[in-house]
Amino acid sequence: MDFDKIIERRGTDCEKWDGLKDLFGKEDLLPFWVADMDFESPEEIREALKKRVDHGIFGYSYPSDRLLELIKERIMKKYGWRIEKEWIVLTPGVVPALSIATRALSHPGDEVILQSPVYYPFFSVIENSGCHVVENELTLKNGRYVMDLEGLKGCFRPKKGIVPKERRIKTMLLCSPHNPVGRVWERRELEEAGRIAIDSGAFVISDEIHCEIILKGRHIPFSSIPEFEQRSMVCMSGSKTFNLAGLSTAFVIIPNEEVRKSFVGTRDSLVPEPNVLGLTALEAAFESCDYWLEALLSYLRDNLELVKRFFSRTEVKVIEPEGTYLVWLDFRSLGLSDAELRNALLDGGVALDDGYLFGKCGSGFERLNIACPRAMLEEGLERIGKALEKLF
Ligand SMILES: Cc1ncc(COP(=O)(O)O)c(C=O)c1O
Incomplete structure (x- = not known):
């Protein structure tokens, strides 16, 4: 179990990575949108699947x-x-x-x-x-x-x-x-x-x-x-x-x-x-696989700390999740329209889920999926930071 491990998902027909072009209009983005994780499932699950597949x-x-x-x-x-x-x-x-x-x-x-x-x-x-x-x-x-x-x-x-x-x-x-x-x-x-x-x-x-x-x-x-x-x-x-x-x-x-x-x-x-x-x-x-889940939760908590630390230096407010690996970010104080916010993030190289998709009251927010290796999250946060700097 190594949550830091970067696994190439492109080319596996996965929505998160291979669907970027269709959904966001460009491919060279780091995806933090759909709610699945960039971690491999526990070994016990993979072994059980292999055994079942071998039955044929x-x-x-x-x-x-x-x-x-x-x-x-x-x-x-x-x-x-x-x-x-x-x-x-x-x-x-x-x-x-x-x-x-x-x-x-x-x-x-x-x-x-x-x-x-x-x-x-x-x-x-x-x-x-x-x-x-x-x-x-x-x-x-x-x-x-x-x-x-x-x-x-x-x-x-x-x-x-x-x-x-x-x-x-x-x-x-x-x-x-x-x-x-x-x-x-x-x-x-x-x-x-x-x-x-x-x-x-x-x-x-x-x-x-x-x-x-x-x-x-x-x-x-x-x-x-x-x-x-x-x-x-x-x-x-x-x-x-x-x-x-x-x-x-x-x-x-x-x-x-x-x-x-x-x-x-x-x-x-x-x-x-x-x-x-x-x-x-x-x-x-x-x-x-409960041992794996415990380790996952600990990794996610550390990822969340990273996100909180990063945004504490910005105008963006983090709505701290008590559950889920999704972080609801409040960009409203920046005074951008939804289109401006979306475009700024895409230009910066990150794909998040726009808040308005979750209902009118989600306007001005973005949803960030933190279930990914820390290095990817760090890179994503850096890109968000640069995208915001460019705006102001
Ligand atoms: C609240 C909620 N319900 C349902 C789903 C999707 O469920 P399923 O893929 O089992 O249809 C998601 C996936 O993100 C979700 O966040």
Whole structure:
């Protein structure tokens, strides 16, 4: 395990590097955008995959009992939440899971609540399901984002001129930990928001894909809060934790039997059987890679310190992430338009995710992915510094 090791990813058809030209219009950029890591996955995962590949037959597969047991044990050990193996449903990713859940629980024309700025596919998941986005913006308070609970209550109130029963809000999408602002929601916050949503009759679909990248605080699965268990589901995966996004495997925990049946029915008509290599990788990850995760978190914390130190000498404010390996940077004091900011960074040779992609309230921000070898991060920060110097 060597997180400093630079591995050439160009030429592997990876979105992060090989997709630069298509997305940003040039190739000679250092990429800090899409949320995958420039680290190789743990050796145990690679060995398990090699063994499975050597078998040579890749027919339809299903999750082994061992994998379900490992998930169950992990959820108990990490969060003290007792789940049943039957509650676990496999999907080819968390985004597909969000779409399946939205389709299973809402009808076209319904409204779905999200809290922005948020991982941009939340918007398309809702819109592509024929539903309408109801946006409750998070509030930036003393450098830390919090939920606007009054705003959230307001989302459920009838709109002027519409009689209450005409409004159909059946679901709320929660991002926990929250991408891009890096919050690891506290129990009190989850309880308060959850009560508002659930008391109003909504079901909560909680995207917890970043739940194992915790830099500070403690992750609490939304459905582990007893009063919410039957009114919510959580979507998890090994893909962020162990860098397995390309293996298209995630799992959803759905305690409510009726909702689970509906979810599985919708899933089976929309997406393929689980990816055999994804199942193999996840099993190996949960079986034997916690030592690697610990080392990863320590490396990421050091990368974050580097970022904080660097920007403390500039006008750019770092919104310190408590979870995720994504850093939300506030460039607003520079007074640039989104286009000027984007162009300055691209001219400087770095590709970040522009804040406005995460909702209107993300304007003036950029998201920096710090899951890369330190030398690459140093070079990227240097390039950002030079790009800013050029402007002023
Ligand atoms: C909050 C969140 N959800 C989902 C995903 C993607 O999930 P998947 O690749 O499993 O569809 C990401 C990836 O960045 C993410 O940040």
